Amino acid sequence: MCLIISSIILSILYFILVSIFIIGWKKNPIFVNRETDLVFPTVSIVIACKNEEKNIPKLVSALENLSYKNFELIFINDHSKDKSREQLLEISTLFKNIQIIDAIGFGKKNAIKEGIHKATGDLIVTTDADCIPNAKWIETILQFQIRNPSDLIICPVKFSGNTTFFSKLQEIEFVSLIASGAGAAGVSMPILCNGANMAFTRNIWLKSQSDLHEEEQSGDDIFLLQSVKKRGGIIRFLKSQTAFVTTQPSQSFMDFFKQRRRWASKAPKYTDWHIILTAFIVLLINLLLLILLIFSFLNVLYLISLIAVFSFKYLLDSLFIRTNKHFFKLKNVWFYSFFLSVIYPFYIFAVGFSGLLVKPNKWK
Numbered sequence: 001m002c003l004i005i006s007s008i009i010l011s012i013l014y015f016i017l018v019s020i021f022i023i024g025w026k027k028n029p030i031f032v033n034r035e036t037d038l039v040f041p042t043v044s045i046v047i048a049c050k051n052e053e054k055n056i057p058k059l060v061s062a063l064e065n066l067s068y069k070n071f072e073l074i075f076i077n078d079h080s081k082d083k084s085r086e087q088l089l090e091i092s093t094l095f096k097n098i099q100i101i102d103a104i105g106f107g108k109k110n111a112i113k114e115g116i117h118k119a120t121g122d123l124i125v126t127t128d129a130d131c132i133p134n135a136k137w138i139e140t141i142l143q144f145q146i147r148n149p150s151d152l153i154i155c156p157v158k159f160s161g162n163t164t165f166f167s168k169l170q171e172i173e174f175v176s177l178i179a180s181g182a183g184a185a186g187v188s189m190p191i192l193c194n195g196a197n198m199a200f201t202r203n204i205w206l207k208s209q210s211d212l213h214e215e216e217q218s219g220d221d222i223f224l225l226q227s228v229k230k231r232g233g234i235i236r237f238l239k240s241q242t243a244f245v246t247t248q249p250s251q252s253f254m255d256f257f258k259q260r261r262r263w264a265s266k267a268p269k270y271t272d273w274h275i276i277l278t279a280f281i282v283l284l285i286n287l288l289l290l291i292l293l294i295f296s297f298l299n300v301l302y303l304i305s306l307i308a309v310f311s312f313k314y315l316l317d318s319l320f321i322r323t324n325k326h327f328f329k330l331k332n333v334w335f336y337s338f339f340l341s342v343i344y345p346f347y348i349f350a351v352g353f354s355g356l357l358v359k360p361n362k363w364k
Contacts (some may be wrong), residue, residue, distance in 0.1 A: 003288075003295065006304050010285045011312055017281050018316050022323050024186030025179055030242040033136060033143050040142040043071045044121030044202075048103075048111035050078040052129035056087045062132045064094060068139040073098040075129075076111040084129075109212065109220045111252050112195070116205055125199045126220075127245050132160070133197075136242035144238050149283065151204040151233030152225060154185055155197035158328055160246040169343070170249040170256065172321060172336045179324045180278075182237040189274045190235040197245040204233055214356050219266040226272045239327070257351065264355025283352055285313060286345040292301035295346075314341040 045063070047160055049056070063073065072094050077085045079102075088100045099118055103111045116124055125141060127133060134140075141153060157178055159171045180191030198221060208227035213219060228235060250256035289310060296303035318337040325333050 003291065003302065004305055007288060007292070007309050010281070014285045014313065015316060017278060018320050020187055020189075021180050021183030022320055024183030024189075025229065026203055027186040027194055028182055028237050028239045031140070031142055031144055031238055033240075036143060036146065038146050040068075040070075041122040041145060042120065042245065043123045043125060043138060043142060044073055044074055044116075044119035045125050045127070045138070046074045046076070046079055046112060046115040046119060047127055047129055048076050048079065048108045048115065048132060049084055049129040050108070050111075051080045053080075053082040053083045053084050053087055053286055055130040056084060056091075058132060059129055060094065062135075065135050066133070066138055067136045068142065069096075069126075071097070072119060074101065074115045074119055075099070076101045076103050076115040078103045078108065078111040079106060081219050088156060108195075109214065109216065111219045113209075113212075113214075114287060116196070116202065119202060122202055123199055124202050124205060126195050126197075127253070128196045128247065131157070131247045133245045134148060134242050140164075140240050140243040141238065144236075144243070145199070148236055150199075150236045151201055152190075152193070152228045152235045153199040154181060154190065154193040154225075154235065154237045155180070155199060155243045155245070156238070156240070156327075157194050157197045158244055158246055159249045160359065161248055166253070167249040168332075168336050169340050171330070172333070172340050174249075175232050175328045175330060176317065176321060179320070179328075182239065182276070182324075184236055184274065185237040190225055190229060190237075191272070191275045193221045193225045193279050196330055197200040197243070199238075200224065200228070200358060204228055204231070211285070213266075213269050216266055216269065219269070222266065222275070223294050226270065226275065229272060238356065241327070258294065260347075260351045261355045264351050267352075267355065284349040285309070289313075289345040314338060315343060 011284065073089050077088060092098055092100055100113060101118060103114055112126060122143060125138065126158050144153060159174060162168055162171045177192060184191045205224065208224055211227035212223045225235065250259060267279060289306065292302050292306035292309065318334050321330065321333050321337055
């Protein structure tokens with residue numbers, strides 16, 4: 001009976017959580033660029049790079065095609081063992097204001113830190129070396145910052161090249177994370193952001209530097225959000241098609257699992273109660289499904305409860321994804337969401353617990 005009561009309570013809590021995300025997503029207005037004579041803040045694009053010789057040419061081509069040209073570009077080479085450094089040196093003549101830095105320390109977070117310390121822009125924009133930004137990426141971020149002054153701007157990320165069943169499942173899962181972070185920001189309780197596409201003032205980063213847990217290999221994004229939020233800073237989501245960067249999904253399950261485990265490994269360092277409560281509810285309802293699955297072999301009542309909770313969660317998750325499917329240009333949401341719902345409890349359990357038990361010692 002305790003398990004049945006727990007199922008009802010967790011379902012209610014999960015319903016409240018997802019409803020908050022839906023409300024927040026809808027509260028974020030679509031941002032549209034317009035002609036302006038306002039003076040933009042100076043901006044520095046900071047990109048950490050490690051063994052990215054296959055991706056650098058595509059990224060550089062996209063940066064050359066940006067509509068807004070007056071930016072400082074900073075690449076930090078984090079001890080690459082391929083030809084990344086040589087490629088970066090070759091492109092140094094393509095941009096009028098560029099710095100190529102060889103990182104002294106190790107890890108993505110350290111590379112970003114060294115790049116920001118060299119940056120001169122008032123606004124810092126970060127992305128990853130395996131991402132491709134929209135042509136109006138920087139222009140959109142700067143216009144948004146002028147019209148909506150923010151300490152931290154959460155910008156959208158999506159996958160490209162989603163041609164396999166595995167990549168489609170990754171796309172649905174990734175959109176749920178990005179949209180949840182956007183929805184939470186829309187109701188002033190930001191919980192997620194992605195260093196692949198975010199902007200923040202240099203001043204707020206310097207104030208938050210002591211909160212970034214330098215002992216961790218990554219987490220430059222969530223720890224910054226947590227610190228800015230603690231300081232009462234303004235955090236907004238930029239809901240615009242022209243603010244997107246695209247990246248490729250993981251090519252193998254092991255790469256995907258290692259990335260998610262790296263994300264989960266930082267959880268013990270979170271101190272923001274919105275982040276902790278959200279993670280706790282998501283973990284518990286998925287753990288509940290696994291427990292009900294085990295107990296369903298003992299009693300038909302638990303099987304009925306399993307079907308009820310699973311169906312409820314699947315419908316709620318799918319409705320949430322459908323709320324933002326046009327923005328992310330998703331197809332067959334109900335189909336892929338079903339398979340993800342079946343896999344997700346096992347996945348979240350494995351990632352969550354392995355992230356706590358196995359400490360990643362590198363980011364690439």
